[in-house]
Amino acid sequence: MIKKVLIANRGEIARRIIRTCKQLGIQTVAVYSDADQNALFKKDADEAYHIGPSQVQQSYLQLDSIIEVAKQTNADAIHPGYGFLSESPAFAERCREENIIFIGPEADILRLMGSKIEARKAMIEAGVPVIPGTDRAVGSAEEALRFAEKIGYPVMLKASAGGGGIGMEIAHSADGLKKAFENNSKRAASFFGDGAMFLEKHIQNSRHIEVQILADQHNHTIYLFERECSIQRRNQKVLEEAPSPSISEQLREQLGRTAVIAAEAIHYSNAGTIEFLVDESGKFYFLEMNTRIQVEHPVTEEITGVDIVKEQINIANNQVLSFKQEEIAIKGHAIEVRIYAEDPIRFFPSPGKITALELPEGKDVRNECAVTSGDTVTPFYDPMIAKLIVYGENRSEAIDKLEEALRQFNIEGIKTNILMLQEIITYEAFLKGNTQTSFLSKYYQPNSGGK
Incomplete structure (x- = not known):
């Protein structure tokens, strides 16, 4: 049974997880960055450990640092909350390798559903209705334009990886789609390390x-x-x-x-x-x-x-x-x-x-x-x-x-x-x-x- 949980997150969701853990009699470990030295979630937890500078890439996305704290504190499990590493297959896999319970799905599921293109394929196979769109990544603005002509405007351009609305944009014309593709592909590559894009028919008034x-x-x-x-x-x-x-x-x-x-x-x-x-x-x-x-x-x-x-x-x-x-x-x-x-x-x-x-x-x-x-x-x-x-x-x-x-x-x-x-x-x-x-x-x- 889980006796100690490390919360690999911050802010209100870290406080929310800590609250339930306390109700269950489970010890909690917080990790925090420079910017969160005085944060409420740090004070709520039974233990708290510094993991790096304020920038997320150097703290809350530092998989190795978080795993090290979990091992150091003998945490049985890690709850990732939302955002940050919550949908990272590599993080889930590393937890399993270190015999730490990842409170979430298996890494292969994270990998499958983390790709919007592969997720679409899986849902089609399951008989779940999906929006008409591309069944693979669109490699260029020119290819996107050709597909948009087939299904008709407006279309929704999406990044295959990531979430939070990043890499999404509605295009109502060829000129708009070309500009949106170039901007959002770069943005997705910057945020998620993957600039792959795909298109769906935009469902208006949805x-x-x-x-x-x-x-x-x-x-x-x-x-x-x-x-x-x-x-x-x-x-x-x-x-x-x-x-x-x-x-x-x-x-x-x-x-x-x-x-x-x-x-x-x-x-x-x-x-x-x-x-x-x-x-x-x-x-x-x-x-x-x-x-x-x-x-x-x-x-x-x-x-x-x-x-x-x-x-x-x-x-x-x-x-x-x-x-x-x-x-x-x-x-x-x-x-x-x-x-x-x-x-x-x-x-x-x-x-x-x-x-x-x-x-x-x-x-x-x-x-x-x-x-x-x-x-x-x-x-x-x-x-x-x-x-x-x-x-x-x-x-x-x-x-x-x-x-x-x-x-x-x-x-x-x-x-x-x-x-x-x-x-x-x-x-x-x-x-x-x-x-x-x-x-x-x-x-x-x-x-x-x-x-």
């Missing part, structure tokens, strides 16, 4: 719906229903909710069953998320699989009562899932918003010192926060500094609670996107649940500099 699954090592796979993730900026999510207000019970069941089929087809184990695009007619397509815990996992926890981090640890301990599909039900409605340290007009990061911080309080209000008053937000990491999650007996109640909680959420010293979030939840389209991936570009009109 919704981004994802299904949370859990799979143990004994061939049991279940789904924990769906999350609505259509409100995005630059292909990164801003607000998520569960369940989706825009799908029928029949479609909900179809998506869940399809997600289970997809996971079982590749012999998946641990927590994972199958992401779909749903068009205006209700037809859905496989988008990608995230082979880790998601930023937005709390909304699923709120409506199902399942602690997903706890289940990850139990699965890594080779335990059988303690519940069956028919025992999981949706209760109420939950919404999460991501609090970014950024200019809400230009969406540029806004590093600096937090001079005051007041978190909202109240029944059914959950804060996942990485910072406190006096902390400095550095330019070295993702600008998300907190998540605010609210729960209601129904969607209307959850929206009311979110509105009140955002009014209470006070951060001074840096700019944030709080005013933007307050504005978004007043739009009629949002209130009606009509949240497509074009939502922000269609409705949001920045009119202030933010807090």
